[in-house]
Amino acid sequence: MEQIYFIINPKAGNGSCLKIWKRLEPELKNKNISYLAFFTEYQGHATSIAATIATRDHEKKILIAVGGDGTMHEVMNGMVKYKNIILGFIPGGSGNDFCRGFQIPSEPAEALEVIFRLMNKEAASIDIGDITMQDQAKYYFINNMGAGFDALISYEVNQSRMKVLLNKLSMGRLIYSYFLLKKLFTYKCSTIDLSIDGKKHIFEHTWFVTVSNQPYYGGGMKIAPGSVPDDGIFDITVVHQLSRLKLLVVFISVFWGKHIHFKEVKTFKGSFVSIQTNSPLYVHADGEFIGYTPLTIYLHSKALKVLTRRQSKEDANLKERGSNDLN
Numbered sequence: 580m581e582q583i584y585f586i587i588n589p590k591a592g593n594g595s596c597l598k599i600w601k602r603l604e605p606e607l608k609n610k611n612i613s614y615l616a617f618f619t620e621y622q623g624h625a626t627s628i629a630a631t632i633a634t635r636d637h638e639k640k641i642l643i644a645v646g647g648d649g650t651m652h653e654v655m656n657g658m659v660k661y662k663n664i665i666l667g668f669i670p671g672g673s674g675n676d677f678c679r680g681f682q683i684p685s686e687p688a689e690a691l692e693v694i695f696r697l698m699n700k701e702a703a704s705i706d707i708g709d710i711t712m713q714d715q716a717k718y719y720f721i722n723n724m725g726a727g728f729d730a731l732i733s734y735e736v737n738q739s740r741m742k743v744l745l746n747k748l749s750m751g752r753l754i755y756s757y758f759l760l761k762k763l764f765t766y767k768c769s770t771i772d773l774s775i776d777g778k779k780h781i782f783e784h785t786w787f788v789t790v791s792n793q794p795y796y797g798g799g800m801k802i803a804p805g806s807v808p809d810d811g812i813f814d815i816t817v818v819h820q821l822s823r824l825k826l827l828v829v830f831i832s833v834f835w836g837k838h839i840h841f842k843e844v845k846t847f848k849g850s851f852v853s854i855q856t857n858s859p860l861y862v863h864a865d866g867e868f869i870g871y872t873p874l875t876i877y878l879h880s881k882a883l884k885v886l887t888r889r890q891s892k893e894d895a896n897l898k899e900r901g902s903n904d905l906n
């Protein structure tokens with residue numbers, strides 16, 4: 580059996596992640612599972628721990644991130660180049676978009692059970708995106724990335740002390756709405772020069788552009804309803820030429836994925852994207868601030884092995900055919 584490593588962000592979910600880990604650890608001991616656990620001590624630490632584990636030797640390993648989407652993002656960035664690692668996730672944060680998109684239970688004990696079950700099976704191969712910034716720095720994303728208004732909001736949310744307060748009151752999702760309203764009336768839209776697989780598009784008065792590998796972001800918003808994480812293509816969403824008031828209506832409709840029906844919301848598919856702007860825009864990858872535009876994005880098809888309950892399209896088709904054959 581592969582060696583199992585856990586990387587735990589004790590501060591995720593405003594500290595509730597540490598309590599989650601304390602509840603899960605006895606379960607591992609009961610099952611006689613041998614594991615090594617590492618705790619993050621600062622921002623970015625999960626990336627360096629994951630890279631150290633990945634390069635320790637060439638043995639196959641299972642690396643499980645315990646935390647929020649930010650922890651998953653950091654762990655993935657540390658191990659993504661090493662093919663001997665299978666990635667798993669136990670939710671301990673506040674957003675849980677990775678769970679939604681990859682069909683992982685939001686209850687941590689259930690997520691651990693799923694990991695136990697999946698460990699003996701073939702892990703799913705998932706697409707990932709790499710972002711190259713102007714200074715050639717590289718960041719990978721597994722959920723999505725965004726440039727513009729949405730990245731500014733996620734930057735403000737992550738910096739804010741209100742997140743702690745609202746999470747304590749179990750109203751964490753309200754924080755996005757709070758900053759959206761706060762920034763809505765002062766945000767300056769810009770012209771975005773977008774290139775998708777070599778085809779150029781110019782969008783004026785643009786609020787934001789997102790590139791998605793799975794449908795969910797921002798704590799349950801269905802920004803890219805048709806996105807599939809192993810289909811070799813990204814779903815790109817552009818919101819532009821929208822009045823401030825109408826943006827609010829679009830924002831509400833995103834929770835049901837209905838925003839795509841507005842004429843001001845444009846959707847595309849592609850695997851090589853470049854985003855150029857007339858002034859630098861905030862950029863996030865999996866909800867973590869990474870810098871400013873311009874940038875380029877490249878899709879690596881099925882580049883990451885992940886323990887997830889989601890079936891690939893091919894598996895689902897095979898199963899369907901199999902059950903039909905029986906009739």
Ligand SMILES: Nc1ncnc2c1ncn2[C@@H]1O[C@H](COP(=O)(O)OP(=O)(O)OP(=O)(O)O)[C@@H](O)[C@H]1O
Nearest residue numbers: 591592619620621622647648649650672673674675
């Ligand atoms: N020991 C630590 N002290 C402070 N911050 C940390 C520590 N370890 C990790 N971090 C940072 O905590 C941030 C938040 O982590 P994460 O996103 O996993 O949790 P969350 O914000 O509660 O969940 P979500 O993103 O799902 O809403 C990340 O930017 C990460 O770099």
